Structure formats: C-alpha cells, structure tokens
Amino acid sequence: MDTTNTLIALSQAMPKTELHLHIEGTFEPEQMFEIARRNQVTLKYHTIDDLKSAYQFTNLQDFLDLYYQGMSVLLHEIDFYDLTMAYLSKVHSENVVHVEIFFDPQGHLSRGVAFDVQIKGIYRALQDAKQQWGMTSKLIMSFLRHLTEESAFETLALATPYLDWLDGVGLDSSELGHPPEKFLRVFQACQALGLYVTAHAGEEGPPEYVWQAIHAIGVDRIDHGNRALEDDELVADIKHRGLTLTVCPLSNLKLCVVDDMKNHPIQKMLALGLNATVNSDDPAYFGGYMNDNYAALIRQTQINKAQLYLLAKNGILGSWMTDSEKATHLNTLNALFD
Ligand code: HPA
Numbered sequence: 058m059d060t061t062n063t064l065i066a067l068s069q070a071m072p073k074t075e076l077h078l079h080i081e082g083t084f085e086p087e088q089m090f091e092i093a094r095r096n097q098v099t100l101k102y103h104t105i106d107d108l109k110s111a112y113q114f115t116n117l118q119d120f121l122d123l124y125y126q127g128m129s130v131l132l133h134e135i136d137f138y139d140l141t142m143a144y145l146s147k148v149h150s151e152n153v154v155h156v157e158i159f160f161d162p163q164g165h166l167s168r169g170v171a172f173d174v175q176i177k178g179i180y181r182a183l184q185d186a187k188q189q190w191g192m193t194s195k196l197i198m199s200f201l202r203h204l205t206e207e208s209a210f211e212t213l214a215l216a217t218p219y220l221d222w223l224d225g226v227g228l229d230s231s232e233l234g235h236p237p238e239k240f241l242r243v244f245q246a247c248q249a250l251g252l253y254v255t256a257h258a259g260e261e262g263p264p265e266y267v268w269q270a271i272h273a274i275g276v277d278r279i280d281h282g283n284r285a286l287e288d289d290e291l292v293a294d295i296k297h298r299g300l301t302l303t304v305c306p307l308s309n310l311k312l313c314v315v316d317d318m319k320n321h322p323i324q325k326m327l328a329l330g331l332n333a334t335v336n337s338d339d340p341a342y343f344g345g346y347m348n349d350n351y352a353a354l355i356r357q358t359q360i361n362k363a364q365l366y367l368l369a370k371n372g373i374l375g376s377w378m379t380d381s382e383k384a385t386h387l388n389t390l391n392a393l394f395d
C-alpha cells in the first residue's frame with residue numbers, strides 16, 4: 058500500500074504537462090503590486106493582505122471580477138514577459154515539461170494595450186523557457202464569451218500577423234448565458250486557419266454547452282467538462298471520441314463547482330473511461346500550482362498509484378505535442394512508475 062507521502066513524492070517527480078492555464082491567472086499578489094508600482098497604476102486594494110483576503114469566491118463571476126482587475130496593471134511587453142517567466146520558472150521547478158497556456162487578448166485590448174505588446178512578451182518568455190530548460194509550449198488565444206462574436210473576429214484579425222506563434226484558440230470568461238454556438242463562425246474561421254480549438258464548457262454551464270462544443274464547434278479538447286457527467290449519452294460520446302478533459306481540481310473547489318475536494322469527480326471520470334487531466338487554471342487565485350493540485354487529490358480523494366499514472370499519461374497524450382515528444386515523456390513517466 059502506497060502511503061500518501063509516497064504518492065505525493067511520485068506526483069512531484071513525474072513529468073507533467075499543463076493544458077489549462079490562464080497566464081493572467083498566474084499573477085501573484087506580490088508581482089502584481091510590483092508591476093503596479095513600476096507602472097504607476099493604483100490598485101483598488103492597498104496591501105497584499107487586503108488583496109489576498111478578497112480571494113473568496115462563491116462562483117465564477119466573483120473570481121472573474123477580480124481577475125480582470127488584477128490584469129489591469131499589465132501595460133508593457135516586459136510586464137507580459139515577467140508574468141509569463143515567473144509562471145514558467147515556478148512550474149519548471151515542479152517538473153512540468155510542457156505547457157499549453159491561454160491568454161485573453163480582449164482583456165488587454167479594452168484597456169488600450171496592443172495585441173503585439175501582449176503576444177511579444179508572452180512568446181519571448183516561452184522561447185526563453187525552451188532555450189533554458191527544454192520546456193516546450195503551445196500558445197492559445199482565448200476569446201471572452203461575454204463579448205460579441207464580432208469582437209472575437211476583430212481579435213482574430215489582430216492575431217493574423219502572429220499565426221506562426223499561435224497554436225490554438227479557446228473560449229473562456231462567464232459561461233452561463235454564453236453558449237459555444239454564439240462563436241460558431243469565428244471558430245470555423247480559426248479551424249480554416251489550421252488552429253486547434255478548445256472551449257471551456259460544463260464548468261458552470263449545462264451539459265448542452267458541452268454537446269455544442271463537440272458537435273457544433275468540433276473542439277479538439279474540452280476545458281473543465283465537469284457537468285458532462287450529468288448526461289450519460291454525452292459521457293459515452295466524449296469517451297468514444299477520446300476527447301481530453303482539462304480538469305482543474307483546486308479551481309473547482311475555489312469556485313464552488315465542487316463543494317468538497319472529497320467529492321471531486323475526477324476519479325469517476327477516469328472510471329468512466331474519460332481522458333481526464335490535472336491542471337491549475339488560475340493558480341495565483343485558487344491556492345496552488347500543478348503539484349498542489351495533485352497533492353490535494355491524493356490527500357483528499359485517495360487516488361491511487363494507477364490513477365496518478367493515468368492522469369499524467371492523459372496529460373501527455375492530450376497535449377498538442379508531436380508524437381515523438383509524447384513518446385519521450387511517456388518513457389520517462391513509465392520508468393518512474395515501473
Ligand atoms: O476558470 C475559468 N473559467 C472561465 N473563464 C476563466 N478565465 C480565467 N479562468 C477562467
């Protein structure tokens with residue numbers, strides 16, 4: 058019988074991928090205050106403790122209100138670089154070998170920060186991480202679903218000179234009332250450009266939104282997907298298609314998508330044959346990075362060694378890495394679990 062501590066040590070040592078991560082959600086209060094100071098931006102909260110004490114959310118919107126406020130201090134390319142580098146260096150120390158990160162261009166464009174300022178800072182950090190540590194990455198531009206499809210099209214037009222740096226597009230922000238179908242045409246345009254497509258669905262929204270993401274949009278992956286479990290036919294369809302779910306345990310707890318980590322559905326997802334993965338979503342706001350998410354699952358849901366292996370393996374296979382990159386990381390993972 059493996060002890061909790063043995064499993065936690067194994068989860069820390071294993072090569073991990075992060076497939077659901079909003080770079081603006083990695084903004085630690087200390088760094089936020091530092092960048093606010095150098096940019097002479099005044100934050101609504103006066104101290105780091107004041108800010109941290111506001112991190113009590115009862116739903117997704119509570120969090121988003123703070124998330125948009127926090128990102129408002131990002132003005133220059135160096136700010137986006139520093140933010141991204143701080144995240145990459147943190148997860149490098151946790152044996153994360155590959156990241157696929159979202160950024161929210163519209164959250165910055167609306168404040169007058171140009172698209173090229175954002176993407177140049179983020180992309181340069183991704184390149185530096187590759188050079189320094191061999192960490193590979195994909196960049197996903199996410200559309201804000203509370204805005205119009207027209208606004209998403211305008212954002213796509215701004216991204217056109219940078220298509221070589223972009224791997225996929227996503228859909229995030231306030232889910233209820235903003236179904237995936239609202240963005241059908243813009244996602245079709247993205248697919249025609251050869252971009253991967255993923256969408257947040259079934260975090261707060263009903264199973265119907267997950268159906269739409271799969272059948273109307275044709276997503277390559279589903280972000281969250283928790284509420285898909287309410288519909289057996291949908292579960293069978295996700296399984297049949299082999300779609301990956303990018304699940305975020307600590308996020309789910311903080312945003313009251315689950316009432317208690319003990320009741321987190323990730324083991325059920327695995328038992329149903331779904332390709333669930335572990336991710337941190339917005340680690341600076343939700344109380345933990347990759348290793349903390351695994352530790353919480355191990356401590357509170359008693360996942361076993363076989364399930365731990367499966368989660369890590371699903372993370373490698375569900376990524377957009379090349380087959381040979383996947384094979385390399387699978388070999389390392391297999392050796393560790395032998
Ligand atoms: O967890 C999330 N859900 C939806 N939108 C988001 N934008 C950042 N994080 C999230």
Ligand SMILES: [Zn+2]
Pocket residue numbers: 077078079229257280338
């Ligand atoms: Zn998310």
